[in-house]
Amino acid sequence: MSEQVLITLTVNGQERAVAVEPSATLLRVLRDELQLTGTKAGCEAGDCGSCTVIVDGEAVNSCLLLAVEADGAAITTIEGLATGGELHELQKAFVKLGALQCGYCTPGQLMAAKALIDHNPQPSRAEIRQALGGNLCRCGTYPRIIEAIEQRHTFADETLDTKPGPHDERDQKRDHAVVGQSVTRYDGPDKVTGRSLYTADIRLLDMVYGKILGSTVAHGTIKRIDTSAARALPGVLAVITGEDVPDIWYGVSPARYDERILATERVRYVGDEVAAVAAIDEETAEQAVALIEVQYEELPAVFDPESAMAPEAELIHPEDPRFAGNINTRVEWDFGDVEQGFAAADCIREQRFVGNRTYQSPIEPHAAIARWEHHGERLTVWSSSQAPHYKQHMLARVFELPMGNIRMIRPPVGGGFGAKCETTPLELCAVVLARQLGRPVMMKYSRREMVYHFRGRHKQYIDMKIGVKKDGTITAVQSRILLDGGAYTSFGIITVYYAGSMLPTLYKIPNYKYDGYRVYTNLPASGAMRGHGVPQPRWAMESLLDDLAEELGLDPIEIRLRNAMEPNTRTINDLDISSCEFKKTLERARDESGWLEKRGQLPPGKGIGVGCGGFVSGAGYPIYRSDFPHSNALIRVHEDGKAVSLHIATAEIGQGCDTVLPQIAAEELGIPYDWVWLAECDSVLAPTDLGSYASRVTLMGGNAVKMAAAAAKVQILKVAGRQLGCDPHGLTARDGRIFVAEHPELAIGWDEAARLAFSESGPVVGTGCYRPPPGLGGKYKGAAVGTSPAYSFATSVCEVAVDLETGAVKVERFSDFSDAGTVINPVTFHGQVEGGIIMGLGETLLEDTVHDDTGALVNPDLHGYLIPTISDAPEIESHAVESYEPHGPFGAKEIGEGCLPPILGAIANAIYDACGVRVTELPITPEKILRGLATQRQAGSKLSDDRP
Amino acid sequence: MACRNTTYHRPQSIAEACQIAGEYGIRGRFLAGGTELLIDLDSGRDRADQLISLRDVPDLCEIRIEAGELRIGALATLSAIATAPDVVRALPALREAILTMGGQQIRNRATIGGNFCRAVPCADTPPLCIAAGARLEIVGATGARTLPAADFFVGPRQTVLDRSEILTEIRIPVPPAHSGASYQRFSLRHGMAVAVAAVAAVLQLDGDEITSARVVLSAVAPVPLLVGECTDLLVGRKPVPDLFAEAGTIAAAAAQPITDLRGSAEFRRELLAVLTPRALNEAAARAKGEAA
Known part of the structure; x- marks a missing residue:
């Protein structure tokens, strides 16, 4: 420890003297010493802006400013934005206009906005983008943040009551008093004031801090772990390894419990959790894990499914004979007769598409706290979790407790998108350490650790073949998909089924064959991410449909209309579609997006494309067998x-x-x-x-x-x-x-x-x-995945500008038409659509977790892993195309996930329309587009060379 | 942060700062905005246990035009430079270059001196300064020196400074009449993303003839790369698109790019062939007084 320095800060008008370590950032001093937890830690590397505070009038990242350097400064944090109990007009506008969702980035957004308007009360849109470019929002509230800053004066005199917000004329209204109204977000006021306590904001008496050590090798056996140096570090209270935790396999799906709380014998990816410490503070815990020495004997590692399936490949899970060939899950579906279907086709297209390993990247890193109560008989766990019940269930199983003895508390969650569904070593180690110490233990992932823990999108290698008649009617679809599962199962069994089961929900497919292989690799485990398993195959199919339409001289919307799903239909794979206004979404997209005027009429470099998709409104069956109502x-x-x-x-x-x-x-x-x-x-x-x-x-x-x-x-x-x-x-x-x-x-x-x-x-x-209606789905193996009481449908039209010299893509505009049944709340509905579009844009154009040849990630951060900023967000017009879903409350169904799958295809098709390049590997980077243009030129010149 | 176990110094003068830095040698780092240094210390890319804060060192933040030079104190923040009327008037391209960097929060803390001294190959302020013929004022324990900005960089994260020396000022000759500058940068995201390749160009015209030209490349070599062959090609010629395209080909050939997460070496060369003529065209338009 180095000598502490006494500094004085004027925080929100109040002078505070505080002794700090020279290395302490202002962020940690605000949060840990001054208990001002409204300022959030998202990346602690200046990439996300969630820690933004105003220092002497300027917005800064408090994670990149040493507290000693701020000595004498006047600091405004989110807690100081409202005055005298009255919210600032920006705060009111954010709540009223839906400029927040998970709320984790919101304090930073607001402080950046406040600094902007203090300097420039009437900023242009460009100036807003410039000033807020350093504030990432994964929920994609950017369009609404711009609106809120522009329209904030409108809300200056309003009290933040819960009356309905501005009525949106685009939405149909039924005779409801509350349903269909954009009432004020219930969690809005707390989220704009910094009062919402996310898991990492909770301070319990006597609480200590834990940290986990990850493997440095991608595949190996553990020879020796030396924890002595870590134990000797002053402030360290406990160190645990695989020997100290319950000797049990756990995971998500009972059919594939293949994870250890801490590795006992083998590590399977760089980052695989090996040991954990608890210490009096976070900094000491961070130092201590670095002092643990682990000796590995390295084993050959595989980083893609094809190599992993090769006969000579080292087995990643030799403990279970089911996983021969590193195949984690195999799906073989054959509905109808594809041979006959292709024989009847007039036109067939076949193509390989390769997806990307995208990460959910919620701005809030995972966090958990465990505390034993009643002399160790009961357990309370706080966890930033999307599915607290499954964690409660798994903790009960691992620690052999009745589920009723575990109290699960889920504080506000700063975004999940699938990353926070399952039990992690954070909860498990916190419980073990808390029991050892008799004190509450908080554990958090750093940005780097959460990316390594991953459970992001499976990269899919898709071979898809579609046959159609001359009029565009689909006769057969065949799809063979390899999914890069990473080192563990996670939600992957479901992913590999979803990748197959959802294709026939959108279009009527009379003959369909699907071969799915989820394969283990020595990479971080893939899991469930927004649109679970569906976006990449959907992108493949939407791309092929456009290619087929082009070959047949059909309009892309027309070919979709000819095959579009209709209400009250049982699909070829035995899924029951009830409400369905898919055709209407297509027709309205055609008639209201400017499609007819623009398609085929745009200058070179400009393009317009369509993509469709949808999702389940809840799974028909739970993750583990249970008779509980859902x-x-x-x-x-x-x-x-x-x-x-x-x-x-x-x-x-x-x-x-x-x-x-x-x-x-x-x-x-x-x-x-x-x-x-x-x-x-x-x-x-x-x-x-x-x-x-x-x-x-x-x-x-x-x-x-x-x-x-x-x-x-x-x-x-x-x-x-x-x-x-x-x-x-x-x-x-x-x-x-x-x-x-x-x-x-x-x-x-x-x-x-x-x-x-x-x-x-x-x-x-x-x-x-x-509980969902009984007996959903067919009788074949895996028939349960894809069943749902109801399905959403969406058509999205995208307009892009492609720089034909650099390959740069600017997504200019999206018009989205979604059938989510009755819209309960228009602001949250459109907010979900906008967020799905922006996330989909990132997945299509920017995002990929990249590893080197040792399996280490090159970009486990928000610096090299680029998610969309406010300047990347297009103009978005979202339209509700309401149906009435008989299984839904007041006719409602889902919107949160179904809004994403159409986006990839819409952008890809717009790019093709703009420049004639079909990139079949995600993300569609400028470099790949340039390659495509070069190939096109060569082919073109060859064509002219061939002319007599 | 991993820069724990650090001692923090807050000298009150340049002389004191240089003296402390001289004392600790390789263990010491000057702390200005900290937006790169703290990340490098945290990630272990850089190691030091003596932080020498420059926040109380006076007179290093000034931005002014004096004796035909735009003088920018090394501790001037990027935001201050981008909004300084003298910069906007004399060298608007510098403002444009700065606005491509980081987010507002970063620009509010990061300094131009830090951008030079951290010497990352994709730094955005050095190329234009070099192209505009900037000189750097340096003060050390043993005295002061001045050198052309073009001679400052030795390699990635390496400069000519010795441990006790501080870069105090960047002096850019105010571009004469009929000259223009441009900074063209390519990144993978619209904001908050480092350059994949960038080109700074400064041109001076006499009627329809180029009388001076400097093209500097960024993110495509270990250091900002002044392409002498471009100057040779351009000077004495008419400012026409074909010529600029040719300069692009030369720039692409002169670069020494690497392949990394952001793009292949080949892609970077292709970008240079596009960005160079774009920069030259804009610089020429500005030299002619055309709005661009």
């Missing part, structure tokens, strides 16, 4: 009748379920939205819910909430009926009033009736649960 809710009407608590354990990860579910509750109960309190994110307060994955919450959680609300309402209506002297069945509840439907003047206040109900019989409680 979603469960409880509604308690408060004593005075002016409030209700909604108890539900879904996971708000930015997608907006904390707003949408209270809307559903309020609608069904007949009360205003702002009467609803949420009691969620804690397994003691709310019954189990499977979590935020497979885009399931609006439909499944919403149904459970609606049922619970109906059950509570019946009790209130009974009392109201008696008071009004009429049959409760003839009563309507709406906006806090209960009245006779035929005679609206015969009414009683909802609260009055509720108060009477409580006074007479005590608590008014309603419960609800939802």
